[in-house]
Amino acid sequence: MSDDVKMFEGSQIRSVWDNERKEWYFSVVDVIGSLTESNNPRDYWYRVKKRMSEEEKSELSTICRQLKLKAPDGKMRLTDVADMQGIFRIIQSFPSPKAEPFKMWLAEVGNEYAILTNEISKVWSGMTTREYKDFKGLKKENLRDNMSTTELILNMLAETATKDIAEATNPQGLDENKQVAQDGGSISGDARKSIEARTGKPVITSKNAIDLGRLIGDLVKHDR
Incomplete structure (x- = not known):
């Protein structure tokens, strides 16, 4: 694993490269913060998950995983992440005018x-x-x-x-x-x-x- 911070329109998106799977994994909270401009993207993500049906929650468990990423306080903390396709599906759960530019x-x-x-x-x-x-x-x-x-x-x-x-x-x-x-x-x-x-x-x-x-x-x- 190797971690990195990428920038989308001035927002930091924490990411991890999984060399075994040859995939980038992106912090779901960072993506939500960038797309919604919420003051508390962690709470926003919590509420999104709470609104999901049991079927949607089951699907979420297959596209999300938890990896340790550096938090704002400098400590490594477990964070919800998803690969590119997973992020595409997650951002369908909430409206954002930035969704299409972000996908690109x-x-x-x-x-x-x-x-x-x-x-x-x-x-x-x-x-x-x-x-x-x-x-x-x-x-x-x-x-x-x-x-x-x-x-x-x-x-x-x-x-x-x-x-x-x-x-x-x-x-x-x-x-x-x-x-x-x-x-x-x-x-x-x-x-x-x-x-x-x-x-x-x-x-x-x-x-x-x-x-x-x-x-x-x-x-x-x-x-x-």
Whole structure:
């Protein structure tokens, strides 16, 4: 999980990126505060839930989850969050003239992150995320779970470097964010090339979790 604060028309929207599910989760209270301009969005959300039918409440339990986000007092507190589709459905529960602009903003946020993830992957590994998964013969499986130790470390280096550069430079807009993603990815890409130059072997492997599991099993048998 990695958290972030995004801005919509001057309002802060706390968000969390779930790397396993490849989804952004957004604070429901922050979304409500932005769309309704309520002085107490937490109470507003409570009243919205209270008005829901049992069927709606049951549906809500499937699209909402609780994650710890930083509260205004600086402490990490459990907060109702929902993914992009969940937020779309929740904001149908109350009227707001900002609903449509917010939906467009939300779609752009989700799409921008996918673009930046691909930029990082292309620069450090030479492949987009989809190409990388295809290279390993993956379909819906998580790419990270199917990386070798070296691949995983380099991928984490690329993501961490990108985050550190972004925090230091505060990029604005897609073009500046893409440049930061490329800069972060290139740090890991240089490390990959250095390893390959020393070992004479490619770092990126087509082996997936099944293949890597067999390799470990064979090594254990050999040691015995």
